[in-house]
Amino acid sequence: MQSTSSSSSSSASPPAERTVVLLGHGISYSASPAMQTAGFRSAGLPWTYELLDVAPAGLPAAVERLRGPGFAGANVTIPHKLAVIPLIDELDAEAAEVGAVNTIRRDGAGRLLGSNTDVTGVRAAAEAVGVDPGGARVVVLGAGGSARAVAVALRGAELVYVARRPEAGAGLPGRVCAWSDPGWPELVRGADLLLNATPLGRRGELAAPEAALRQAAAVVDLVYVPGGTPLVRRARELGLRCVDGWEVLLAQGAASFEAWTARAAPVAAMRKALSEQT
Numbered sequence: 001m002q003s004t005s006s007s008s009s010s011s012a013s014p015p016a017e018r019t020v021v022l023l024g025h026g027i028s029y030s031a032s033p034a035m036q037t038a039g040f041r042s043a044g045l046p047w048t049y050e051l052l053d054v055a056p057a058g059l060p061a062a063v064e065r066l067r068g069p070g071f072a073g074a075n076v077t078i079p080h081k082l083a084v085i086p087l088i089d090e091l092d093a094e095a096a097e098v099g100a101v102n103t104i105r106r107d108g109a110g111r112l113l114g115s116n117t118d119v120t121g122v123r124a125a126a127e128a129v130g131v132d133p134g135g136a137r138v139v140v141l142g143a144g145g146s147a148r149a150v151a152v153a154l155r156g157a158e159l160v161y162v163a164r165r166p167e168a169g170a171g172l173p174g175r176v177c178a179w180s181d182p183g184w185p186e187l188v189r190g191a192d193l194l195l196n197a198t199p200l201g202r203r204g205e206l207a208a209p210e211a212a213l214r215q216a217a218a219v220v221d222l223v224y225v226p227g228g229t230p231l232v233r234r235a236r237e238l239g240l241r242c243v244d245g246w247e248v249l250l251a252q253g254a255a256s257f258e259a260w261t262a263r264a265a266p267v268a269a270m271r272k273a274l275s276e277q278t
Contacts, residue, residue: 015045019070020260021052023062023084024077028053029202031224031246031277032075032253038273039257042266047072056083063087066106072260073105073112078199081145088112094119098152099171100145103256115259118146121252122153122195122220129218129241131193133157139188141207142197143169143176146222150197160187185212196221201229216240222248226278246274 022032028051036049052074054062059080064087066074076084081100085091088104089111095101101114126133133154140150143163151159151173159174162184169176177184185208188194194216200207201223208231213219219235224245227233235242254265 015047017070018045018047018072018260020047020049020072020074021062021066022049022075022077023052023054023059023080025053025055025079027051027077029225030077031249031274034273034277035249035253035270036257039253039266039270042269043261043263045261054080056080059083060087063104063112066104066112067110069110071106073103075256076102076104078144085114088114090114092116094152098145098148100148102145102149102252103259105259116149116152117252117255117259118149118222119153120255121222121248122150124251125195125220125243125248126154126193128243128247129193129220131218136192137190138193138195139191139212140195140197141200143172144197147197148172150195160191162187185209185215188212189215191215191217193218193220195219196223196229196231199223201225201231204230206230206234210234213240214238218242220248221245224249224278246278250274 022030033049040047052062081102084101091114095114095116098116101116103115103117105113134156136157138154138157138159140147140161143161161169161172161176162179163169163176164179166176166178196207202225213234218241220243221229221231222245223229228244232242232244250271254267257265
């Protein structure tokens with residue numbers, strides 16, 4: 001009797017198309033689409049990464065859309081990193097400790113899981129400028145979601161936060177002082193690291209007074225613009241150890257990629273895409 005069994009081998013199904021979005025407001029500057037699209041292509045994934053500019057009032061509806069089967073997740077940026085928390089289903093341990101979310105992963109059941117890869121980015125930056133958090137003295141500009149990630153990333157450091165609204169720093173470990181206090185630049189004297197966690201620099205502002213910058217040992221700026229922010233450019237002119245926002249973006253973006261895809265991030269392809277934006 002002739003066998004009716006097939007000798008052909010079944011081929012694996014191609015990866016499903018998925019969408020990842022960046023949730024924020026006033027985000028047309030973002031380099032994340034170029035970086036993540038390059039990562040998806042390098043990994044052979046037919047995924048897209050899109051900007052979703054959403055005012056605060058529209059955030060709940062935008063987050064609810066992520067539960068659809070066509071979505072893999074999202075990044076979250078200003079001003080939604082804190083506001084998004086009650087709209088998702090679960091936080092990992094670091095996001096819960098930070099109290100802010102910058103990455104959302106949709107699981108197979110449509111649940112939304114929050115994490116904070118800003119922590120990864122800040123850790124990588126501190127290591128790059130040679131700052132060991134244990135016992136280090138760090139002055140952080142800002143008290144928002146990114147500044148909260150600093151507290152977790154640099155656990156063990158002596159932290160001072162400089163905020164336009166000191167009340168926004170409630171619950172942060174360390175001292176919080178007002179930007180309007182004329183004496184705060186002196187706090188940088190003897191500090192191991194000055195870290196900008198505000199949006200200052202995106203429009204050409206110098207995030208810290210020249211007097212403070214001249215006293216800094218090392219500088220990390222979480223803001224990225226082509227050619228470097230004024231803070232980064234001046235720090236380099238002064239010969240300070242410095243990491244700019246492009247390197248921080250790459251580190252946190254790679255961690256987000258891995259959260260969505262469960263694959264190692266193609267960092268070289270992502271870095272190349274960012275280099276074309278600078």
